[in-house]
Amino acid sequence: xxxxxxxxxxxxxxxxxxxxxxxxxxxxxxxxxxxxxxxxxxxxxxxxxxxxxxxxxxxxxxxxxxxxxxxxxxxxxxxxxxxxxxxx
Numbered sequence: 001x002x003x004x005x006x007x008x009x010x011x012x013x014x015x016x017x018x019x020x021x022x023x024x025x026x027x028x029x030x031x032x033x034x035x036x037x038x039x040x041x042x043x044x045x046x047x048x049x050x051x052x053x054x055x056x057x058x059x060x061x062x063x064x065x066x067x068x069x070x071x072x073x074x075x076x077x078x079x080x081x082x083x084x085x086x087x088x
Contacts, residue, residue: 001044002047003047003048014052018048018056020058020073024045024071027062028062028071039059045059045060059075
């Protein structure tokens with residue numbers, strides 16, 4: 001299991017509790033830099049948000065097919081905010 005933290009103060013987010021897109025990008029980075037073998041399928045869990053009292057877990061699977069890295073990210077989610085967008 002990995003533990004990550006995602007900070008984005010430039011866009012008004014002190015720390016994001018659980019971030020699928022950031023952890024998917026991390027999986028790609030680990031494969032591109034050779035930390036993960038591109039000839040195998042890797043599955044792991046990433047924990048995030050515990051330090052700010054909003055713990056969560058993301059399941060990540062990486063593989064490579066025809067020189068294309070594939071990262072699948074998933075987990076359980078809850079709605080913390082909702083809204084409507086009106087396009088005029």
